[in-house]
Amino acid sequence: MQIISKKIFLLTVLLLTVLQIYATHNRAGEITYEQIGQYRYRITLITYTWTKAPADRPEIDLFFGDGTSTTVPRKEEVYLPDEYKQNTYVTEHTYSGPGTFVITFEDPNRNEGVRNIPNSVNIMFALKTILQINPNLGENNTPVMLNYPIDKAAKDLVFIHNPNAYDPDGDSLSYKLAVCLGNDSQPIESYRLPEASVDITVDPISGDLIWDSPVYLGIYNIAIEIEEWRSGVKIGSIIRDMQIEVIETDNKPPKIDPIGPFCVEAGSLLQFTVTARDTATERIALTSTGGVYELENSPASFQEGATGMGIVHADFSWQTICEHVRKQPYMIIFKATDDNPDQVLSDYQNVTVEVVGPAPKNVQLVPTNNTIYVNWDASICSEVIGYKIYRKNRKENFVPDDCELGVPAYIGFEHIATVQGHSNSEYLDNNNDEGLTHGYEYCYMIVAFYADGAESYASYEVCTELTSGVPVILETSVTYTSETDGAIHLTWMKPIDFDSVANPGPYRYTIFPSNDLWGTGFTDPFFVPGINDTTYVDTLYNTLELPRIYKMGLYNYDSGTNSWNIIGVPEKASTIFLTLHGRDNEIELEIGENVPWENYQYVIYKQNPESMEFDSITTVYTPKFIDRGLVNGKTYCYKVKGIGKYGLDIIPSPLINFSQEACAMPIDTIPSCAPELDVYNNCDSLRNELIWTNPNNSCANDVVEYNIYYSQSLDADMELLTTIYNPNDTTFTHYPTGALAGCYIVSAVDSFQNESAHTNKVCVDNCDYYSLPNTFSPNEDGINDLFIPFPYQFIEKVEMTIYNRWGSLVFKTDDPDINWDGRDIITNQKVSSGVYYYVCDIWEYRLTGLELRNITGFINVFTGNAESKGEK
Numbered sequence: 001m002q003i004i005s006k007k008i009f010l011l012t013v014l015l016l017t018v019l020q021i022y023a024t025h026n027r028a029g030e031i032t033y034e035q036i037g038q039y040r041y042r043i044t045l046i047t048y049t050w051t052k053a054p055a056d057r058p059e060i061d062l063f064f065g066d067g068t069s070t071t072v073p074r075k076e077e078v079y080l081p082d083e084y085k086q087n088t089y090v091t092e093h094t095y096s097g098p099g100t101f102v103i104t105f106e107d108p109n110r111n112e113g114v115r116n117i118p119n120s121v122n123i124m125f126a127l128k129t130i131l132q133i134n135p136n137l138g139e140n141n142t143p144v145m146l147n148y149p150i151d152k153a154a155k156d157l158v159f160i161h162n163p164n165a166y167d168p169d170g171d172s173l174s175y176k177l178a179v180c181l182g183n184d185s186q187p188i189e190s191y192r193l194p195e196a197s198v199d200i201t202v203d204p205i206s207g208d209l210i211w212d213s214p215v216y217l218g219i220y221n222i223a224i225e226i227e228e229w230r231s232g233v234k235i236g237s238i239i240r241d242m243q244i245e246v247i248e249t250d251n252k253p254p255k256i257d258p259i260g261p262f263c264v265e266a267g268s269l270l271q272f273t274v275t276a277r278d279t280a281t282e283r284i285a286l287t288s289t290g291g292v293y294e295l296e297n298s299p300a301s302f303q304e305g306a307t308g309m310g311i312v313h314a315d316f317s318w319q320t321i322c323e324h325v326r327k328q329p330y331m332i333i334f335k336a337t338d339d340n341p342d343q344v345l346s347d348y349q350n351v352t353v354e355v356v357g358p359a360p361k362n363v364q365l366v367p368t369n370n371t372i373y374v375n376w377d378a379s380i381c382s383e384v385i386g387y388k389i390y391r392k393n394r395k396e397n398f399v400p401d402d403c404e405l406g407v408p409a410y411i412g413f414e415h416i417a418t419v420q421g422h423s424n425s426e427y428l429d430n431n432n433d434e435g436l437t438h439g440y441e442y443c444y445m446i447v448a449f450y451a452d453g454a455e456s457y458a459s460y461e462v463c464t465e466l467t468s469g470v471p472v473i474l475e476t477s478v479t480y481t482s483e484t485d486g487a488i489h490l491t492w493m494k495p496i497d498f499d500s501v502a503n504p505g506p507y508r509y510t511i512f513p514s515n516d517l518w519g520t521g522f523t524d525p526f527f528v529p530g531i532n533d534t535t536y537v538d539t540l541y542n543t544l545e546l547p548r549i550y551k552m553g554l555y556n557y558d559s560g561t562n563s564w565n566i567i568g569v570p571e572k573a574s575t576i577f578l579t580l581h582g583r584d585n586e587i588e589l590e591i592g593e594n595v596p597w598e599n600y601q602y603v604i605y606k607q608n609p610e611s612m613e614f615d616s617i618t619t620v621y622t623p624k625f626i627d628r629g630l631v632n633g634k635t636y637c638y639k640v641k642g643i644g645k646y647g648l649d650i651i652p653s654p655l656i657n658f659s660q661e662a663c664a665m666p667i668d669t670i671p672s673c674a675p676e677l678d679v680y681n682n683c684d685s686l687r688n689e690l691i692w693t694n695p696n697n698s699c700a701n702d703v704v705e706y707n708i709y710y711s712q713s714l715d716a717d718m719e720l721l722t723t724i725y726n727p728n729d730t731t732f733t734h735y736p737t738g739a740l741a742g743c744y745i746v747s748a749v750d751s752f753q754n755e756s757a758h759t760n761k762v763c764v765d766n767c768d769y770y771s772l773p774n775t776f777s778p779n780e781d782g783i784n785d786l787f788i789p790f791p792y793q794f795i796e797k798v799e800m801t802i803y804n805r806w807g808s809l810v811f812k813t814d815d816p817d818i819n820w821d822g823r824d825i826i827t828n829q830k831v832s833s834g835v836y837y838y839v840c841d842i843w844e845y846r847l848t849g850l851e852l853r854n855i856t857g858f859i860n861v862f863t864g865n866a867e868s869k870g871e872k
Helices: 002-022
Strands: 026-035 040-050 059-063 069-080 084-094 099-107 125-133 150-154 159-161 172-178 196-202 209-214 218-230 233-247 262-265 269-277 283-290 306-309 311-319 330-338 346-356 364-367 372-375 386-392 414-420 426-429 441-449 462-465 472-480 486-493 507-514 526-529 535-541 549-558 563-574 577-583 586-592 598-607 614-620 624-628 636-645 655-658 662-664 677-682 687-692 703-711 719-724 731-734 742-750 762-764 795-803 809-813 834-846 849-861
Touching: 026 099, 026 125, 040 059, 040 099, 040 125, 059 084, 150 159, 150 209, 159 233, 159 346, 172 196, 262 269, 269 283, 269 346, 283 311, 364 441, 364 462, 372 441, 386 426, 414 426, 472 549, 472 563, 486 549, 507 535, 507 563, 526 535, 577 636, 577 662, 586 636, 598 624, 614 624, 614 636, 677 742, 677 762, 687 742, 719 731
Parallel strands: 150 233, 262 346, 472 655
Antiparallel strands: 026 040, 026 233, 040 084, 059 069, 059 099, 069 084, 099 125, 125 233, 159 209, 172 218, 196 209, 218 233, 269 311, 283 306, 283 330, 306 311, 330 346, 364 372, 372 426, 386 414, 386 441, 441 462, 472 486, 486 535, 507 526, 507 549, 549 563, 577 586, 586 624, 598 614, 598 636, 636 655, 636 662, 677 687, 687 731, 703 719, 703 742, 742 762, 795 809, 795 834, 834 849
């Protein structure tokens, strides 16, 4: 007995020693990587441990996410204040090819006493980083964290921490709270966020962790997930585990005066002074971290080590260059730390700096009578990979703000083209081979862009008109509406400053019509001789049903070739065509047009049924109008007057054009909303009960009946089961054949036979009918002599096996009724009284079709025979 007690004691001591060796040291950390080959990566694990813990890790195991792992020796250990130690492990690994890999590290255990991780000393410490190898997205390196993941917070004071993640590739970063990881690198189930008097959040853009405010003293761990994005695609993420100690203090942290943000043009010098303040009795030290100090060429500088009593100033300076231009702003963290003897506290200021490419310079425009040649100087930044060209047909006088890049959408410029290449600095604007329209001043701006999508400032706005020499269409107005005798009046302005020497006569205007809005089928032209006659009436056309577009040009006759030749490029303009859509108690007017001028308002006319005159009822400023409050089944007629202008004052305005007259009848074509449906099984009565809502009580007023659709399974087509003709009857009982399982849809039908959408599909499954008793007595007394199931439905077959207590098979059947009379399958003798075990596979008709269900249990058999091992 003494020997046994001694062994137990030694074993206990040994176990406690092992636990002590492996426990209470891991506090924070992260995994990062840099790409050093096509599929080769240098992976760095950094952990932060407690120096007083007996545990130490000269080497660790790292898992690469491709089914392989390796043991990595520690490369460096750095002792930090407050008994922390930074441990760095570095290894290299080559992956077999593209894919997504989860790099993980696990180590027992976390330090003891983490308040928001119950029993933390026995919880695994784990880290995870996702690496995505995608040749289409290019090479990638994780961001580097420039601030330690260990910090102190004061109880009842707002705490702010920023990891200061710097991405060397310039990828966009986003931040969010995560859950600390434990066994198998999975989220710890018992983890919870630290208590806060208000809230604890992470700014998704800046990465600021804001804890407002700590409630209880102690140690806490928080996980932050940092995600990398490139061209809108997530390309990797890091889960960083950090530790915060909440302390009690009367000290108040220093405060840094607000700074930035800044936008600076590449090539400019950015300088500013950072100021921090505290009580006059405390000395403040200013420090700064950020990727701008890590740049290979022209890094930023900061007056490190600046201190002062009560107030301190330090200067920041950065001579930016073109190489610094990128889409993602640079983040700089400034930290002010006091020297309070009770407890040192800090304040952080997160400052963003966006380095913007210079605007393209010296934009020049060379117009013709239908094109404009645009050219500019190539950017002084060789990193530019192309240019975007923007156009608007009126002057904007846009002056960007300091941080307003590219051409903002709100100023109305259209992005008309992109040219690739740093030196490709010209573009011919011919309006996609359609030719530019006369009557406007065309304005252009140019923006340079970079490989990561960054855009420069926009160039100065430069404007010009087309050269003159072509007619300008002013009117294409429908003057008579008819299916056979319709008329359209055309008016145009003859060419301004026409050069008759360069283009000698005789002249004629040629007008090609097409029976649509877009000119898909121009037919034989009309001719107007001379140059001074500028009107034409197009007659005998179906203006009732068809729009018409005209292509018109000025031609002169060449006697040498005996041909008529166009001068310039023809203009196009269509009639205004009114399309009516009759709906429930309303008619929608859709105004179609394809004209070179801008119609800025439309006058809506409606025919008076008594006088038969068209009276104006409203003016709208978009090509759509809905006339409401109408009577269904009654005809209403409309026409529209368009009022417009060109962009040049030399062209007459306003331009007045009428549409054809159009008539329509409001008809209810809009169904009601779908009823909300509930379906309930009644297993005892083998029926399904349907209950639904009446749309007349919510979204309709003329539902008259309901259609009920049914299918026996999820995948089967829905078929009409029945129709309920009373809109107030919102229940139905269905007695399905074969099985209760099925799906139902109830649709509402209104007085115009509009049926609601089939969006309310509700399915119910069969009840579990098949069950077995736990006792039977096959003693041939005529009572309970057979083992049979309780009454059942919807069963195709079973596979029933019954075993005695020694595991020997005594009965089997596929008959759902079972009908076991208590006889052994081999001996055909009655089995002994006792407890038997059964396994029963049941094939049931369910909602998804025929499904297998397994049940097991015990049967108490009373045969009157004594139990005997001989049955084994």
